[in-house]
Amino acid sequence: MLKRNTVDVDGKVFVDAEGKLRRVLGFVGRCPFSQTLRYRVSPSLNGYHVEFWCTLNCSLCRFVFDDVKRYVFDLRRPPWTRDVLWSSKVFCKLGRTLRVEAGVWVEVS
Numbered sequence: 275m276l277k278r279n280t281v282d283v284d285g286k287v288f289v290d291a292e293g294k295l296r297r298v299l300g301f302v303g304r305c306p307f308s309q310t311l312r313y314r315v316s317p318s319l320n321g322y323h324v325e326f327w328c329t330l331n332c333s334l335c336r337f338v339f340d341d342v343k344r345y346v347f348d349l350r351r352p353p354w355t356r357d358v359l360w361s362s363k364v365f366c367k368l369g370r371t372l373r374v375e376a377g378v379w380v381e382v383s
Contacts, residue, residue, distance in 0.1 A: 315377030
């Protein structure tokens with residue numbers, strides 16, 4: 275049985291989001307248990323979403339690479355509500371509401 279895993283790579287100040295994305299893709303891509311690895315630009319436009327399926331029921335990759343708060347909150351949720359990656363984000367700026375969509379998924383071979 276395959277387990278879906280997600281990692282949210284944020285590009286906060288002083289963090290190289292593209293460099294972190296390369297490290298995540300390299301680590302997960304070398305793992306013999308991971309399958310169907312893909313990524314996209316997050317709807318906040320300052321980071322990336324990574325999704326992959328794994329033949330092991332573990333969370334090592336999330337533990338190593340995911341945002342600590344997101345990971346801890348996910349562990350407190352019921353299993354069917356974990357590993358959520360939002361497809362859009364709504365911003366309110368200067369009295370206007372903006373909706374930004376996430377990028378297209380890019381498969382990593």
